[in-house]
Amino acid sequence: MKPLVRVSATDVAGLTFALRRALSGGPAVWPVPGAGRVVALEDAGEVEDGIALVVETSGSTDAPKRVLLSGAALRASAVATEAALSGPGQWLLALPGHYIAGAQVLVRSIVAGTEPVVLDGDGFEPTAFAAASARLDRLRPRYTSLVPVQLSRLVEAARTDRTVADALHRFDRILLGGQAASPSLIVAADALGLRVTRTYGSSETAGGCVYDGRALDGVRVRIVDGRVEVSGPMLADGYLGDPARTADAFVTDADGTRWYRTGDLGDVAYDGILRIRGRADDVIISGGVKVALGEVERAVRSVPGFGDAVVVRVPDAEWGERAAVVTMRTDAAAASDALTTLVAATDAAGLTPAARPVRLELIDRLPLLASGKPDRRALEARMRGGREEG
Incomplete structure (x- = not known):
């Protein structure tokens, strides 16, 4: 067993340091919103030695859950992402570090041995995004991870602001996840020549594990009673202090394969493409x-x-x-x-x-x-x- 520490997600340098230490076997990290640096989390006790990160879900349709992710799961996700993109690269962090998509930008940077560029200021502004993208290393592949509302603002701004348009074209890949993107947004991004990949995943899968409908290396997808189930080395260990929810969400087959039962309805087409029908x-x-x-x-x-x-x-x-x-x-x-x-x-x-x-x-x-x-x-x-x- 080892301690769990709470780290301010707004202190990106401190969070990155804590994550790097956690991936090397140090105390597990729980990123939280708000000011401050590192605070001992006395009321949470300890976690298993393999755990590196605790992420609290957004609670958009259910009560928030505290997801336990091992260092092995985080690394597996980062390596699979690199294989699906253009290899190791530099990332622009435009999402909060206390959500899995933001935390994974930091983990991928650590695994790739690169320093992430951090979007400055509160909120999300296309001009600030453009300024941050100019600080990316031109000799490496350049990536960022966005949610649809962010990409929508960028696409709208790019129609009249050449600086924003040029910034978007700097990226070798823009990962888009967090929720379903409207078809009109994807068409508009494509018309601008942007390299956008729609991702599907959750905190329980250490972030996106299906890209443009296709499972990443090592990931398996199946449909059971209409619900999507996912298996792979990036699955979470379960939920902090909630064995009942853990048992309900994670099941193990007779052959030892462990699956996460998502809350999503979907189907897999004949060509292997996953289609999400809703919650x-x-x-x-x-x-x-x-x-x-x-x-x-x-x-x-x-x-x-x-x-x-x-x-x-x-x-x-x-x-x-x-x-x-x-x-x-x-x-x-x-x-x-x-x-x-x-x-x-x-x-x-x-x-x-x-x-x-x-x-x-x-x-x-x-x-x-x-x-x-x-x-x-x-x-x-x-x-x-x-x-x-x-």
Whole structure:
């Protein structure tokens, strides 16, 4: 057993030092938001010797969990990422270090023997991103990891700011994960000639383990009862102080293969491409028919002007629950026939009539979690309360 220390994620130099030490067998690291440096975590006790990192999940659809990741799992993920890209390179850190995507940028840098470039300032601004990218070493492959809201801001800025456009073109690869990206965003990025790879994974898989639908080296994917399960050397050991959740999420086959049971619904096509249909806990029963809100959202986002729309559940006296669309005010969203257009999009996607959205809510700004994901709980609460956005 060894100690677990809490490290401020805003102190990137301190966090990098602590991670390097943890990967070499030193105290395990728990990155947390906020100021300060290293603080002993007295109430968490100790962790197994192999553990290097504890990451707290965002809790977007469930209570937060504290994921235990071994040094071996983190290294396996970093090596698989290098193999899928252009080899070891230099990374620009644009995500918080207390989330797995941010922590993995630091781990990959440590494994590659490079120093990451850190985005300066609070929040995310395209001009600051461009300035940081100019500090990357031109003699090495250059990478960054973003969430869709960040890439969307960069793509929009690049249309009028040549400095931002040039910065984006410096990257040999831009990893895009954290949530599903709208088709319109991917088309816009491609039109700019950006090298974007969509990733799928979670804290429990040490970050992205499926790139553009294909599993990384050493990773296996299967579908059990509609849910995605993942196996590979980058799986977490479990959850800190929560053996019941660990037993529910991680299962071992008779041959000794260990699997992580994700909360996602999906299928694997004949060519091996994984397709995510939505969250298992975002399935509603509408008129006795199961509806995956993720599939409704995908159809809605295919409509021009609705690329950032979020689909949530709303109560219905007759059907039990129905799908509703929340999006920011735009000319397209404000059109009188917008809801009819969205219904037509779900029909065109082959979804059942029970999947047709029955309500469109226009707001000035979508509430986001610190990870950049939409705060679906806040949106559902808003829809139940019928509040107006000021």
